[in-house]
Amino acid sequence: MIDYLHTYFIMGSQNCKKDPVETLRRAIRGGITAFQFREKGEGSLTGAEKVKLGHRLREECREHGIPFFVNDDIELVSEWKADGVHIGQEDTEIEKVRDRFPDLIIGLSVSTPEELEQSRYELADYLGVGPVFKTSSKEDAKDVIGIEGLRAIQNRAGLPVVAIGGIHEGNVQKVRETGAGISVISAIASNEDPVSGVQRLL
Numbered sequence: 205m206i207d208y209l210h211t212y213f214i215m216g217s218q219n220c221k222k223d224p225v226e227t228l229r230r231a232i233r234g235g236i237t238a239f240q241f242r243e244k245g246e247g248s249l250t251g252a253e254k255v256k257l258g259h260r261l262r263e264e265c266r267e268h269g270i271p272f273f274v275n276d277d278i279e280l281v282s283e284w285k286a287d288g289v290h291i292g293q294e295d296t297e298i299e300k301v302r303d304r305f306p307d308l309i310i311g312l313s314v315s316t317p318e319e320l321e322q323s324r325y326e327l328a329d330y331l332g333v334g335p336v337f338k339t340s341s342k343e344d345a346k347d348v349i350g351i352e353g354l355r356a357i358q359n360r361a362g363l364p365v366v367a368i369g370g371i372h373e374g375n376v377q378k379v380r381e382t383g384a385g386i387s388v389i390s391a392i393a394s395n396e397d398p399v400s401g402v403q404r405l406l
């Protein structure tokens with residue numbers, strides 16, 4: 205595993221109980237190792253408001269040495285001087301992203317061994333694999349793959365993997381045992397106290 209994948213927090217304002225900048229600040233205090241800005245879905249910001257919030261979250265990450273990832277939108281990579289981007293199977297093709305940003309950290313979503321084989325996954329730096337468990341944070345989530353599904357992709361890919369989907373303090377140990385990193389939205393963003401939300405995952 206790459207260090208930054210250990211405890212990877214994903215969030216947009218639509219996920220937060222409190223102010224998003226304060227939520228990220230607390231998550232950083234708790235010990236997250238990477239952050240992805242995913243402003244997406246019902247209640248999310250768009251346009252100038254999204255760009256402005258992205259700048260504030262990016263600044264928070266920079267101050268604390270936390271890698272900042274953009275979800276989906278490669279047009280905002282340069283605007284925010286992001287460290288990386290995370291793309292899925294339905295987003296901009298990885299070939300195009302790698303051509304345009306040779307030095308960017310690129311994460312690619314993979315849900316099944318078949319998807320893996322059909323992807324140019326060797327162009328990615330890491331794979332986001334899931335949903336490992338049932339999630340309510342992504343409307344169009346694919347079928348749950350479980351720990352076995354996670355291991356099947358890990359064994360084939362030979363790339364660092366971060367697991368995603370429904371990970372919380374009650375099941376995190378099973379995921380940690382696979383050697384994958386963990387990425388979460390609700391276990392931190394929906395926690396009344398994001399500091400302890402992170403610490404319970406560590």
Ligand SMILES: Cc1ncc(COP(=O)(O)OP(=O)(O)O)c(N)n1
Nearest residue numbers: 276290291292293313332333368387
């Ligand atoms: C670390 C990580 N893994 C997987 C995803 C999901 O990406 P995608 O399939 O493109 O879905 P959206 O997040 O864009 O709805 C992710 N964002 N991060």
Ligand SMILES: Cc1nc(C(=O)O)sc1CCOP(=O)(O)O
Nearest residue numbers: 334335339341369370388389390
């Ligand atoms: C953004 C995302 N991608 C997934 C995938 O399976 O690719 S599951 C998911 C949502 C993760 O949120 P939570 O930690 O609240 O379940």
Ligand SMILES: [Mg+2]
Nearest residue numbers: 276291292295
């Ligand atoms: Mg996507």
